[in-house]
Amino acid sequence: MDDETLVADAIDAAETTVALTGAGLSTASGIPDFRSDDGIWQEFDQDALTIGKFRAFPGEFWADWLTIHNHLFDEAVQPNPAHEALADLETAGHLNALLTQNVDGLHARAGSEELVHLHGTGTSATCQQCSDVIPVEGAREQVESGDTNADDSPEPPTCDCGGTYKPDTVLFGEQLPMGALPTARQRAEDADVFIAAGSSLTVEPVASLPRTALRNGATLVVVNLDETQYASEADIVLREPVEAALPTVVDELESR
Numbered sequence: 454m455d456d457e458t459l460v461a462d463a464i465d466a467a468e469t470t471v472a473l474t475g476a477g478l479s480t481a482s483g484i485p486d487f488r489s490d491d492g493i494w495q496e497f498d499q500d501a502l503t504i505g506k507f508r509a510f511p512g513e514f515w516a517d518w519l520t521i522h523n524h525l526f527d528e529a530v531q532p533n534p535a536h537e538a539l540a541d542l543e544t545a546g547h548l549n550a551l552l553t554q555n556v557d558g559l560h561a562r563a564g565s566e567e568l569v570h571l572h573g574t575g576t577s578a579t580c581q582q583c584s585d586v587i588p589v590e591g592a593r594e595q596v597e598s599g600d601t602n603a604d605d606s607p608e609p610p611t612c613d614c615g616g617t618y619k620p621d622t623v624l625f626g627e628q629l630p631m632g633a634l635p636t637a638r639q640r641a642e643d644a645d646v647f648i649a650a651g652s653s654l655t656v657e658p659v660a661s662l663p664r665t666a667l668r669n670g671a672t673l674v675v676v677n678l679d680e681t682q683y684a685s686e687a688d689i690v691l692r693e694p695v696e697a698a699l700p701t702v703v704d705e706l707e708s709r
Contacts, residue, residue, distance in 0.1 A: 456689050456690075456691050457691065457698060457701040457702050457705055458705055459689050460648075460674050460689055460691070460702045460705075461702050461705035461706045461709075463645075463646045463672045463674070463688075463689070464542070464547050464646055464702070464706065465547075465706060465709065466645075467644075467645035467646040467672070468645055469549045469643050469644050469645050469646075470542070470547055470548050470549055470644065470645065470646040470647075470648065471548075471549060471550045471551075471552065471640045471641060471643070471644040471646070471647050471648070471666070472539055472542075472548060472550070472551050472552065472647075472648040472649075472650060473552045473553070473554075473637075473647070473648070473649045473650070473652055473659070473662055473663070474539070474551065474552070474553045474554065474555060474560070474650050474651050474652060475553075475554045475555065475649075475650075475651045475652025475653060475654075476554070476555065476651060476652070476653070477650065477651025477652065477653075477677060477678070477695055478533075478535050478536060478553075478555060478559070478560075478650060478651040478695055479555050479557050479559060479651075480651075481533045481534075481535055481651075481694065481695060481696040482530050482531060482532065482533045482536070482557075482559060483529075483530055484525055484526075484530055484557055485524070485525070499625055500625075501514070501517035501518070501521075502514075502517065502518060502521070502624050502625055503624055503625040503626045504624040504625065504626040504627040505626055506624075507619060507624060511609035511617050511619075512596075512607045512608050512609045514609070515592070515596050515607060515609045515610065516596070516607055518620055519593055519596060522575060522589070522593075522620075525557065525575070526557065526575065530557070530559070531559075531562075532559045532560075532562050532563035533559075533696045534696045534697075534699070534700045535650065535651070535695040535696040535698075535699045535700070536559050536560055536562075536563035536565070537563050537564070537700070538699035538700045538702065538703045539551055539560065539563070539565055539650075539699060540560070540563040540564035540565045541564075541703050542702075542703060542706075543564075543565055543566065543567055544564065545703075545706065545707070547706060548567070549567060549640070549643075549644075550567045550569060550640040551565050551567055551568050551569070552569045552571060552637045552640060552641075552659075552662065553568060553569070553570060553571060553572075554571050554572050554652060554656070554659055555572070556570070556572055556573055556574050556575040556576075556622045556623075557575060558574060558575065558576040561576075569633055569636050569637050569640065570630065570633065571623075571629060571630075571633050571634070571637060571659055572622065572623045572629070573620075573621045573622040573623045573629075573630055574621050574622065575589060575620060575621070575622050576588065576589055576621075577589055577620075577621045578591075578592040578610065578618040578619060578620045578621060579618065579619060579621055580612035580614065580616040580617070580618050581616050581617055581618070581619055582612065582614050582615065582616025582617075583612060583614040583616055585612050585613075585614070585616075586621075587610075587618065589620060589621075591610070592610035592618050592620070593610075595608075595610035595611070595618075596608070596609065596610055629658075634658060637659070637662055638662065638665055641662045641663070641665040641666040641669070641671075642665055642666070642669045643669075644666045644669070644671045645670075645671055645672065646671060646672045646674065647662075647663055647666035647667075647671040647672070647673050647674070648674045648675075648676065649662075649663050649673070649674070649675050649676070649677075649681075649683070649687075650675075650676040650677070650695050650698075650699060651676065651677060651695045652677070652681075653677075653679070653681060654675075654677075654681045654682055654683060655681075655682070660682070663675075663683050663686075663687075664683075664686075667686060672688045672689070673686065673687045673688050673689075674687065674688065674689045674690075674691070675687040675689070675690045675691070676690075676691040676693070676695050676698050676699065677690075677691075677692070677695075678692060678693070678694060680692075
């Protein structure tokens with residue numbers, strides 16, 4: 454019996470299945486990850502994306518953030534079979550929650566709805582004064598068509614109330630979105646099966662979620678080409694590309 458069949462068996466027998474996804478889901482769509490030798494932080498400065506930079510120099514921050522956003526969010530980027538497989542699992546009633554570290558919006562575009570965005574989303578921006586939310590493209594248009602300051606940095610996007618919009622991604626030095634981590638921990642505690650796919654499982658506090666699931670008796674499935682810290686604790690390890698492994702699990706379930 455192959456490992457994908459074992460995963461399908463576990464999901465089939467479970468009342469609650471939860472998935473956690475990381476950058477490996479997005480790299481399969483052509484989006485670079487952040488920490489590898491070819492990752493985003495080899496090309497861009499992390500200090501440009503701190504909450505302190507946003508507060509002190511919002512126009513300069515937005516110029517840098519949009520440069521990185523353009524690098525990540527090419528119009529040609531589409532959800533891949535791994536995103537689609539997780540959406541299919543949810544539609545079929547096999548997946549109860551999807552916890553994601555990714556900010557690219559590809560899970561939602563693939564059809565997933567039970568989403569917890571642990572690191573926020575790059576598809577919208579929120580006014581820091583009145584909490585109005587706009588698509589990030591609206592903020593981009595303001596930045597690109599607006600005035601510039603004496604140092605040639607653009608004016609940041611502003612709301613009708615006078616407040617400044619901030620992208621809804623979690624910046625360095627900023628806390629996770631309100632309620633996201635408690636919700637994720639509760640989902641991990643409730644899980645009969647916990648699938649960690651495409652995540653290096655090194656960045657806390659998200660990296661502790663599989664251990665929370667294990668402590669509460671869940672079957673832990675890790676899908677990653679690279680070895681993670683949970684390699685010896687996981688019940689099933691699929692050392693395969695996520696875009697191949699997850700659709701195979703879905704096919705196995707659909708054949709029953």
